[in-house]
Amino acid sequence: MSCPKGEYCVALFERDEILLKALQEVKKEGIRIHDVFSPYPVHGIDELLDIKRSRLPVVAFLFGILGLALALFMQIGMMTFDWPMIIGGKDFLPWPAFIPVSFELTVLLSAMGMVSVFFIISDLKPWARPTLFDKRSTDDKHVLVIQLSEQKHSREDIQGLLKNNGAEEINHQIL
């Protein structure tokens, strides 16, 4: 995800509990948080950053329904309508025999569809070359980023607040 140009205040945290406490304080002051970059998922951060629950499960469900419909359409179309044949004395519509393939295609389309949508909405693509605020955010640091231009508070206030709330390192970046 590309960042808009501007001035940013970047604070590094080592432990997730301290990060969460700092986030609460920052939120209390009414400072808008640009984003937080973490090396691993931090539980409880979604509420603090007002991240809504992902609707990807719904996407998976819809793709699953599509997979099931396609599987039934294919099997019934081929075996019952296009070239009906009696195989092993079974009916032209041997529905129990259609269960395995229907199940597999439901799972296949559900998984593939959801993952494709995940890649698209998260802007994940092989040629993406993002610039990180701090490369340590994929190693061991949680990086809290605040865009300065859109705040009421001064730069010094924000930096002081972060420092008091356990930020290990604070720097100022201009993109």
Place this chain on the structure above:
Amino acid sequence: MADPSLSIQKPLVTGGKTAHDVTQDVCSQVEKKPTKEWLVGISISLLCLSIGSYALLRTLWDGIGMWGLNRTVGWAWDITNFVWWVGIGHAGTLISAVLLLFRQRWRMSINRAAEAMTIFAVICAAQFPILHMGRPWLGLYWVFPLPNTFGSLWVNFNSPLLWDVFAISTYFSVSLVFWYIGLIPDFATIRDRAKGYISKIFYATLSMGWTGSAKAWSRYESVALILAGLATPLVLSVHTIVSFDFATSIVPGWHTTIFPPYFVAGAIFSGFAMVLTLVVVTRKVYKLEDYITIRHIELMNIIIIITGSIVGIAYLTELFIAWYSGVEYEQYAFLNRATGPYWWAYACMMLCNVVSPQLFWFKKIRTNIASTFILSIVVNIGMWFERFVIIVSSLHRDYLPSSWAMFYPTFYDVGIYLFTLGLFFTCFFLFAKFFPVVNMAEVKSILATNSEKYLKTKNTNKT
């Protein structure tokens, strides 16, 4: 927030590792020059692969007449190997998906290697049905729903062999995606440490521009959970459908309803054995003893006892039902298995699968690396024999005694098996060199060094 359970439970990762240590320990294996052990390992694998390739090419050139099959025994090594490899794959999905749903945190340091194993095992498994088609280039019309040249005569959706095509390809695709999704954040970690030009491009491409923003993690977690939810019934369905290949036939010894659960248990059993074989070596060579601890190995050995016992009960149930059914053919099939010309294969199966895992009831044995390694190989030999016994001993004496025959493997049967072993280990060695063998992001989230308790004890020690 760090999970409160971290302060109560024994730490899963020992040695007081910090998040940075995790990155360092795992990435350094990717970054440094290949070790001597690795070069020796991959050379042996490539040697197996090349010897096996000869057998494979001769089979393609001259046809499957090169194999030891005959009119009575039309399925033997090929399908044995197919079922064996598919079964091995199951442990990877079980570890990453089922244990994720059950919130078993100990899966985290072994799931990456186990999932890699799944993918390579399924690739190996797929070789056998493809080769058994004889002319695989025509097989496109036999396995995929494409109309043939005479019009729109389609594939037969009543056939379990066709269900298998869908099951295996779905299983492969979903496992691959699941594995890859888990790898993305770790590729990003390697990308951000990479020094060389080529490795920078390589890992930047693989990590697809991952930044680790809060929103991305939130979506990532929901994708991982849904994929686990999808993979769990999928893994059960795959071996169920593999067992349908046999169970829907009318061959005595195959035509039983116990097959699906019995095959799934056997698959998990053999898969965990293969995970142990690989993990015991990997942790030693890569010095990952703090991540894959004795406790991990013990827990896996406990799963081996459970699944091994289920398999044992299944064998006994089969025998009982054969007797209780009153069907003469069924009774003969089982009598022939145990006392016929293939009695040694049956004895080997019983010994390796039912007796040997019971040794893990002793804590000393299940917490010992050497005995775990040996028993894991014994179990895999046993599970290979299980499939051989089911397939060959049921076929070689069918309803018509005049067509009774024996199966003798040729060099080409063995050669193609060697080919898949070479393929599997070549892939695994490449994975172990170029990919992070431990899921760094997940392990970092369960570090004991993150917990309040650890910091308190650390601070009191200081003062």
